Amino acid sequence: MAISRFLIGGVASALLLTGGLFLWKGYSQVAEEEVLPEPPPGLPAIPIAGVHAPKRGPAPPALPAAKEASREERRFNRFDRDRNDRISRVELMSSRTAAFRKLDRNGDNLLTFEEWAVATGERFAKADADKSGDLTRAEFATTAPKRVAKPKCSC
Secondary structure, three states: OHHHHHHHHHHHHHHHHHHHHHHHHHHHHHHHHOOOOOOOOOOOOOOOOOOOOOOOOOOOOOOOOOOOOOHHHHHHHHHOOOOOOOEEHHHHHHOHHHHHHHHOOOOOOOOOHHHHHHHHHHHHHHHOOOOOOEEOHHHHHOOOOOOOOOOOOOO
16 A cells, blocks of 8 residues: 555656656747847847957057055055045044054053043044044144154164
8 A cells, every 4th residue: 555655656746747847848949939029110220240340449548647655645544444535533443453552551451441542532632633523634644653763783
């Protein structure tokens, strides 16, 4: 009894699979035979290139050479995340992780919010001359660290 049910199920599956295959093949033949309709009158026909037509158009015009950004412009652009030519307080503070040791005033290798906010807030407030809440390029230039003269020799 169980074997006959198994055989009947197998035969039924094979018939369904074969029927599905024939239907799929029939639909694919109909799709291949379909022809695109003609465009409505009044629309221009798509031009077809002749045998001796060039394969490509003329070369695009050369782009103007980009000017080399100054050191200060590169530094400003590193902080100006949204590229609106202004550095907000959030943009400046999010980039301050490299100055961790300077901000950790008590030297416990833990930076509290108070240590971080006081140091960066004071620096931002000192640089924001017009008190607008944003740093312009000129204001940001005042926040550059002072360069230390390197010794000429390592004696």
